Amino acid sequence: MDDVMYLAFIKPYVDLNEYDEIKTKVNEICLMFKNQLQYGYQINEIIKESFVPHVGLSNLDQADLDFLKSNPNYRQLLISFKEKINQLDQVNDHNVKEIINWLAHQIKLGDLVLEKPLGGKNLYMPLRIVLSNKKHGPELNKVIALYDKQTILKNLDDAINYLTNAK
CATH class of the missing domain: 1.10.10.350 (Arc Repressor Mutant, subunit A)
Structure with missing residues (x-):
């Protein structure tokens, strides 16, 4: 699946209200894990674990x-x-x-x-x-x-x- 199609598929799963600080970088984050996700809903757990600033x-x-x-x-x-x-x-x-x-x-x-x-x-x-x-x-x-x-x-x-x- 090319990046455009992948982003169209995955972005509806991302809870942007939960992650204000990364809204502008959501495409980058989604693409980073393109090859690791099996299901769209997994993206929120990855964001929660990896990209909420520590x-x-x-x-x-x-x-x-x-x-x-x-x-x-x-x-x-x-x-x-x-x-x-x-x-x-x-x-x-x-x-x-x-x-x-x-x-x-x-x-x-x-x-x-x-x-x-x-x-x-x-x-x-x-x-x-x-x-x-x-x-x-x-x-x-x-x-x-x-x-x-x-x-x-x-x-x-x-x-x-x-x-x-x-x-």
Whole structure:
């Protein structure tokens, strides 16, 4: 089914009154999960779980917090990501992807000073956990771009402060 037909099918199932903060991004959210839905009504549960803004670390379980503390480089990764997000006038999936690619490149070059190299899961997972409160999901840059800049910065600040004080 092409995207236009899929959106015509799925949008009647979305309870827009429930999700004011994402009304403008409902097409993006629906398309992100196009291949994962079996029934139209499932979209509301996915939206509820994934895209109602999570502020802070209060929704993280102990395993997620332990994961964030497991690598001393995660704090610097979050700081660098925050600095780049802070420079943006507007957050969108394209510029978030550029930041993630820039971080990967800086790590590869050794320009981002870390105790151990980061890549793959160790690059993406801390960002995903902190910014979406999830370990898995669709393309990270698209998920991050669904949130407003203030929510992104608040979650990064909370995580950086947590990691600074966690020993």
